[in-house]
Amino acid sequence: MRTYETNSITLEEVRDNVWEIPRTGDMNTPARVLASESLLEEISGDRTLQQLKNTTELPGIAKYAVCMPDGHQGYGFPVGGVAGIDAETGCLSPGAVGYDINCGVRMMRTNLTYEDLKGSEPELVETLFESVPCGLGGGGVLEKDRETVEEILADGVEWALNAGYAVEEDLRRCEDEGRRTDADPDAVSQEAKDRGKSQIGSLGSGNHFLEVQRVTDVFDSEIGDTYGLKPEQIVVLIHTGSRGLGHQVCTDYLDAIEQSHSELLESLPDTELAAAPAGSELAASYYAAMCAAINFAWVNRQVVMHRTREVFEEVFGRSWENMEMELLYDVAHNSAKLESHDIDGEKRELYVHRKGSTRAFPAGREEVPETYRSVGQPVLIPGSMGAGSYVLCGGEAAMTETFGSTAHGAGRVMSRTQAKQEFWGGDVQQELQDQQHVYVKADSGATVAEEAPDVYKDVDEVVAVSEALGIGDPIARTFPVCNIKG
DNA sequence: ATGTCC
Numbered sequence: 001m002r003t004y005e006t007n008s009i010t011l012e013e014v015r016d017n018v019w020e021i022p023r024t025g026d027m028n029t030p031a032r033v034l035a036s037e038s039l040l041e042e043i044s045g046d047r048t049l050q051q052l053k054n055t056t057e058l059p060g061i062a063k064y065a066v067c068m069p070d071g072h073q074g075y076g077f078p079v080g081g082v083a084g085i086d087a088e089t090g091c092l093s094p095g096a097v098g099y100d101i102n103c104g105v106r107m108m109r110t111n112l113t114y115e116d117l118k119g120s121e122p123e124l125v126e127t128l129f130e131s132v133p134c135g136l137g138g139g140g141v142l143e144k145d146r147e148t149v150e151e152i153l154a155d156g157v158e159w160a161l162n163a164g165y166a167v168e169e170d171l172r173r174c175e176d177e178g179r180r181t182d183a184d185p186d187a188v189s190q191e192a193k194d195r196g197k198s199q200i201g202s203l204g205s206g207n208h209f210l211e212v213q214r215v216t217d218v219f220d221s222e223i224g225d226t227y228g229l230k231p232e233q234i235v236v237l238i239h240t241g242s243r244g245l246g247h248q249v250c251t252d253y254l255d256a257i258e259q260s261h262s263e264l265l266e267s268l269p270d271t272e273l274a275a276a277p278a279g280s281e282l283a284a285s286y287y288a289a290m291c292a293a294i295n296f297a298w299v300n301r302q303v304v305m306h307r308t309r310e311v312f313e314e315v316f317g318r319s320w321e322n323m324e325m326e327l328l329y330d331v332a333h334n335s336a337k338l339e340s341h342d343i344d345g346e347k348r349e350l351y352v353h354r355k356g357s358t359r360a361f362p363a364g365r366e367e368v369p370e371t372y373r374s375v376g377q378p379v380l381i382p383g384s385m386g387a388g389s390y391v392l393c394g395g396e397a398a399m400t401e402t403f404g405s406t407a408h409g410a411g412r413v414m415s416r417t418q419a420k421q422e423f424w425g426g427d428v429q430q431e432l433q434d435q436q437h438v439y440v441k442a443d444s445g446a447t448v449a450e451e452a453p454d455v456y457k458d459v460d461e462v463v464a465v466s467e468a469l470g471i472g473d474p475i476a477r478t479f480p481v482c483n484i485k486g
Numbered sequence: 487a488t489g490t491c492c
C-alpha cells in the first residue's frame with residue numbers, strides 16, 4: 001500500500017484518488033481525502049489535514065470525515081469537508097457549517113447565444129454593476145424593516161414569491177423549494193436581523209460574484225437536454241450567501257456554545273470546532289437559526305436573480321420570459337441538514353455538515369426536483385474568472401462514499417494576502433479582457449487581485465477526481481463573459 | 487466569508 005506522509009500525518013492510499021488517515025488516539029473514525037496526488041500535495045503544507053483529523057473527534061461522527069478534492073483549511077473544519085454526525089447521540093457544530101451560512105450558487109439559463117450578446121458586454125457589465133450592490137457593508141437591491149426580515153427568515157423563497165420577486169418555477173428549482181421549514185426567526189438575534197435589513201439582494205465580497213457565462217461544452221447531451229443546456233448558450237451564475245446576517249448567527253452561537261458546553265469543548269482538539277450536543281437546547285436553537293439564515297441566503301440569491309432579469313430586459317429590450325431566463329438550480333455550499341443515510345447497512349439520521357461542498361444526490365432521490373429526478377440533481381462548481389465553471393450531475397457513488405456530496409469549487413492555492421502581493425487588480429482585469437474577452441467590474445481592485453485566476457486550483461482536476469470517483473459527473477462547462485464582484 | 491478589532 002502506498003502512503004503519503006506530511007506534517008506528522010500519514011495517509012494510506014485506499015485506491016486511486018482516495019487517501020485515508022487511519023483511526024488512532026482520540027479519533028472516533030478514520031478520515032478520508034478525495035484527491036489526486038497533486039491536489040493532495042497542495043494541501044500538505046497547511047492545516048487542512050490536521051483539521052480534517054480533528055473533525056473525527058466530534059462525538060457521533062459516522063463512518064469517516066471526508067475532504068473533497070478542492071479542500072483547504074478553514075475555521076476549525078476544512079473548507080471542502082463533509083461530516084455526517086448522529087442527530088441523536090452526536091452534535092451540531094457551527095464551525096463545520098461555516099460563517100457564511102448557505103453560501104451557495106444558482107445558475108439561470110437564457111435562450112440568448114454568445115453571438116446575441118457580443119458587443120453588449122461593456123453595457124451589460126456596467127448595468128449589472130450599478131444594479132446589484134456588491135462589496136462589504138450595507139446596500140441591497142431591497143432594504144426592508146426587521147419584520148420583513150423575520151418573514152424572509154421564516155418563509156424563504158416563498159416570501160419572494162408572495163412579494164413578486166419570484167415565480168413558482170424558481171421555487172421548485174431550489175433545494176427544499178427554497179424554504180427550510182425548521183427555521184425559527186426567534187432563534188436569530190436582533191443584531192443579526194438588523195444586519196440583514198439592508199443586504200437583501202447583495203453580493204458581498206471575497207469570492208462572491210455575478211457572472212454572465214457562455215456554455216462552451218456539453219459532455220452529456222441527454223442530461224444536458226434535461227438541464228436545458230446547449231453550447232454557445234448564455235447562462236448567469238450567482239454566487240453569494242447570507243451576508244452579515246449569517247455571519248452574526250454563526251458568531252452568536254459559537255459564543256453561546258463555548259459558554260454553555262465547555263465540557264464538550266474541552267474534549268475537542270480545537271476550540272474552533274465548538275459543538276452543541278444533539279438534543280440540547282442550543283443544538284435546537286442553532287439549527288433553527290441556521291435554517292433561518294439559509295432561508296435568508298436563498299432570498300438573497302433570488303432577489304439578485306430577479307434584478308438580473310430586469311437588467312437583461314433593459315439591455316436587450318425583451319422580457320425575461322421571452323429570453324427564457326429560468327432558474328436551472330440553486331445549490332448550497334455551506335449547511336448542516338438532517339438527512340437519512342445508510343451507514344454499514346443501517347439507516348441513520350445524521351446532521352450532514354457540508355462546508356464548502358455540495359449536495360450531489362443521484363437519480364431517484366426524492367429530494368431531487370421532479371424535473372431532474374430521472375438523471376440526478378445539478379451540481380454547480382464555479383472555477384475561476386480565467387478557467388470557467390462546471391455543471392455536474394449527482395453521481396450514484398456519492399450516496400455510499402460522501403454522504404451524497406461532491407466538491408464546490410476550485411479551491412484556493414494561496415492566501416488573499418499573498419495574492420495581493422503577487423497581483424495587481426488592474427493588470428488582472430486588463431489581461432482578462434484583452435486575452436480572454438472577459439469583462440470584469442469590481443468594487444475594489446484588491447478583490448480582483450485576490451480572485452485572480454492563478455490563486456485557484458485547476459478546476460478541471462477537481463472535476464476529474466469527482467468524475468473518477470462517480471460522486472458527480474460533468475455535464476457541461478462554461479466560460480465567463482462578464483463578471484461583477486465585491 | 488465578515489460593518490476584516492468593542
